[in-house]
Amino acid sequence: MNVDEVKSILLQHLSLDEVYVTLYEDNYQIVAIGHVFYDMNELERHKIIYAPLMKYILNNEIHAISIQAFNPEEWNEKRRLCSISSSC
Secondary structure (H helix, E strand, O other): OOHHHHHHHHHHHOOOOEEEEEEEOOEEEEEEEOHHHOOOOHHHHHHHHHHHHHHHHHOOOOOEEEEEEEOHHHHHHHHHHHHHOOOO
8 A cells, every 4th residue: 555545545534634644664654634633632633543544454554654643723833843943
C-alpha cells in the first residue's frame, strides 16, 4: 500500500481539512488536520484515524503507523512555532 492510497482512504472516510502521509521503511507517518478533532484527547483522535485503516492493518498491508492529529487552531499554532524554531 502506498502513501497516496492511505491518504485517499482517510479522506474518503473522515472529514479532514488536510492529511499528510509519508512512509519511512514500513512505518506510515500520518499528520491529520480537521475540525473533527476539537474536544478530543489524543487517544480519541488516534481511534478516529485507525478506524478506516484497521482492515489494512489486520491483513498486514500496513505494518506500523505514527499519528499526529490536530484541529485547525492547533495546526496553525504548530506551523507558527515551527516557522520561528528549527526544532520541527
